Ligand code: VG1
């Protein structure tokens with residue numbers, strides 16, 4: 001077994017986006033592509049000597065090969081220990097938990113999250129720091145800089161480590177600890193929620209359908225929901241993780257989880273429905289006959305948090321990403337706690353959680369989490385909802401009606417224009433940027449603009465400054481439009497348009513109808529149809 005030093009050269013565009021480096025799987029399979037990036041991570045974090053890392057992936061195509069490469073490179077560069085999920089599997093939240101549980105120096109999650117997998121799909125690598133959360137901008141910038149200067153990488157020449165059984169293996173001088181991917185995570189959940197109340201709910205006949213979308217949460221959900229909590233067998237569907245996610249798109253929203261939506265809209269459908277994404281950090285929440293938008297879900301969770309044992313003493317504060325609806329702010333107001341507004345991406349919540357300023361965080365993109373780990377957590381959100389329903393003994397739609405009656409309703413939707421030309425997308429954003437200062441007091445589609453700016457964030461804990469985080473336009477009466485370009489796609493550019501309007505009286509309208517004036521305003525302001533040639537969005541959530 002010997003360490004070999006392989007000559008290499010920088011590869012363009014190895015720049016981490018909103019959540020790690022994501023590219024087409026075929027790109028990651030090119031000789032040296034993954035190796036260059038891993039070596040750049042080791043450089044960017046100041047070396048690996050004597051360090052402990054957690055490693056796992058969502059099981060997508062190329063996971064098995066990539067895990068072995070990372071293990072051999074960790075050993076070649078002198079890491080003391082790598083804790084790896086059995087068969088190379090770990091959900092993102094489980095990886096975050098293991099980093100914290102073992103006091104590891106960091107971790108690598110191999111996933112492109114909600115992006116499709118397979119030979120023609122996407123692959124990704126994300127580095128997490130010692131607090132269990134995604135590396136902040138300073139670290140990803142150092143990793144990117146290292147990709148531009150690399151000239152060699154080091155790898156151990158040896159056969160694959162057998163990851164099929166839990167236990168300890170040795171790779172050169174590095175210890176490889178192969179652990180059950182589910183056990184520690186399940187124990188963490190048991191310490192947060194009232195499992196006996198949820199079990200009693202299920203035994204009273206309450207029915208759930210959890211769609212794991214052929215991705216990583218299947219084994220977690222089976223164990224926790226069916227085996228521990230007693231949901232009837234078969235409640236968890238599409239529960240076996242597949243390398244290509246059954247050719248599906250593992251994104252838990254009404255478009256890609258259509259089968260679940262259909263089931264939930266039946267008059268005799270289950271009481272509760274949920275889905276998670278490729279790597280298990282997102283969640284979709286439904287009741288019979290109702291889809292709960294992620295922003296509303298976050299607000300309802302905050303409003304009812306005291307019913308969950310781990311949060312019974314109240315929330316220190318809450319945080320949401322800028323494009324997430326202001327429904328959360330209304331709850332925070334009432335609770336008398338701070339509501340922080342951060343740029344898109346979970347890495348911006350890390351400092352607030354570490355400092356004890358925020359307990360609960362969330363994004364409009366179906367991500368919710370708390371200070372129990374440093375990632376968003378799909379199954380945790382599902383258990384949170386079940387705990388609330390068990391305590392309040394009401395249905396999802398009763399709970400939401402009550403919520404809107406109390407706080408008013410923030411009608412919300414996101415319109416995505418996927419796969420547009422990057423040049424056109426950048427021009428569209430630049431066009432908006434240039435007219436921002438002229439917008440206040442003008443009227444668009446019958447709506448009066450009161451303020452317009454480009455969001456920048458100053459982290460209240462470490463003072464770091466992040467610019468260019470989305471264009472926001474505020475209207476008289478509380479409506480809001482946000483424009484930004486996605487940082488997770490792998491083909492062209494994706495324009496995201498976030499639409500929001502507030503209504504305290506009419507709380508049962510169809511969101512797309514309630515948002516018609518804003519949809520028109522968005523098109524007029526950004527000239528979407530004219531610039532992109534698209535008459536309608538590719539995906540509406
Ligand atoms: C998207 C979402 C963002 C989320 C990110 C990672 O980013 O909008 O809220 O944090 O995906 O989620 P973007 O830059 O494409 O808008 V995941 O579950 O893909 O790790």
Ligand code: CO
Pocket residue numbers: 113114277278279280281282
């Ligand atoms: Co994800």
